[in-house]
Amino acid sequence: MATVSRAQEPSAARGRRRLNAQFRELPRFLLLCLLAVIFLAPIYWMLSTSFKPESDTVARPVQWIPARPTLQNYQEIFASPNARFVRWTWNSLFTAGVFSLVTVLLSVVTAYPLARMRFPGRNAWFWFILSSMMIPGVIFLIPHYLMMIRFNWIDTYHALIWPGVPGVFGIFLMRQFFLSIPRELEEAARLDGANSWQILWRIHAPFLIAPMATLALFNFMASWNNYVWPLFVVHGEMQTLPVAITSFSSRYWTSYGKLMAGAAIASVPILIAFLFAQRYFIRGMSLTGLKDD
């Protein structure tokens, strides 16, 4: 009803109303701006500090913009014999990449029969592995560590990759997507003599590209940001970047310029990746929660 009467208004009145409405939104807009500044301030302060010579980091009055901008902090931490930023970055990239690739492929291959085939024990196995999601992660810490010792996997990439691979969240997710694919295509392909492996990659996979990409991204991030586990199973040059910057930081306790340079190196790649693929990031994040259907 309201829309009908509004449509009948003269256009000048409508314009005024719209302008009014925009003015009423002004406080909300300003509040959002203030919050945005507060949210960005820590990241800005990190970057700003990292470009200051050490003496300026604690200068009063506060230098919001570096008065004498310098790359000195970055040069020094790259040159430091104990800091192996290139190696640490590679460790993180490699283990997160392999972890993400392996988990996505394993999730697809495992979810496939659980969603698409009939066989004895299917539901029992599905519920069995699914119920493992209830086990709190802390339970695994000590046994996994002792297993790594026994496998001789301390300070290896294996320790960073394999223990997390059989997690069932990805299987659960992929199974849900498999269930939504229409059966007709699959049946037609089967009549043409395609076997289950061909059906999986030719018929189903095209439907699964988006969820696979999202899951891959999500697992990559989870591995990249992992903290507790890599802190204890890998040391020295085998460390992952986010863990390494804290151990490296203990050497530079008070020189915040270098600390912030280290933090920036560890976060800028992922910040840039986020800005390019934020839709997938956000979707990946909400995938861990509930699907809003």
Added chain:
Amino acid sequence: MTRRRPSRFGARALTPYLYLLPHAILFLIFIVYPVGFGLYVSLHRWNILADEQVFVGLQFYQRIFTPGTPQFQFFWKTMLNTLLFVAVSVPLLIVCALGLALLLQKPIFGRNVFRTIFFLPTILAVSVMGILWKWLFENRTGLVNILLEALPFAKALPFLTTVGWAWVPIIVGTVWWTVGFNMILYSAALNNIPKSYYEAAELDGAGSWNQFRFITWPMLSPVTLFAAVTTTIGSFQLFGQSQVITAGGPLRTTQSVMMYITEEAFTNFQFSSAAAMSFTFGLLLLIVTAFQFRLMIRDLGRGNA
């Protein structure tokens, strides 16, 4: 289909199991076995260097529940610290997330930019977030204290080394770091509330508070429940923030139970004692994770329908 021979049919019956096999092997090695192995470790006095491990029964569990032992003292102290963190951070992470989502509910200039900015911190590693907030709250030179000194009615506080105040950087940092995640959940749910509900309420003369009270809030209750449960699980596992910002200090007042368990294992090399604590703490967490599991199953039922 007549050309299908019995032998091939037999092979086909195996097909689904072959798909399941790779995951099943890893699942047994890294999920099923460690639960049993962890329990076994907690019932022995584990020595990495020894060939034979001494069975001690429930001794390490008893220590956790016997007043006077260091394990009792520190386990429950850090458990209380963790509970305090959960009790403060979870409501904050729910209320702030809902507030941000509501601010962005109606279209506004730059809405997507704001949403991106609020979400941005969640992608940082916990160590980066920790270093950042330690620097911001640094006793003399931190930005927060510099700003406090500039205010007429406030003065600088040695946050990082004062009992009680040391929680402030940890909690503020955590809210900044993870609120975007719950905000996204709320935003998605707000989108799903039919506009007609609000239009009808407006016709009935309901103000914005009543619209929130009687439409928005009840419609959001499944998300609130979900966010509360997942945030609680996350907050219970507090580790990196305390480790990096305060190192558990001062006087262990910000040490979390996860930190204490890792200290017992990797500093004191008391793996059995740490395993016993993991199971004790894990059993407590199981109450929350089982709840989360039920919520997920409900979702699963909907997906099947």
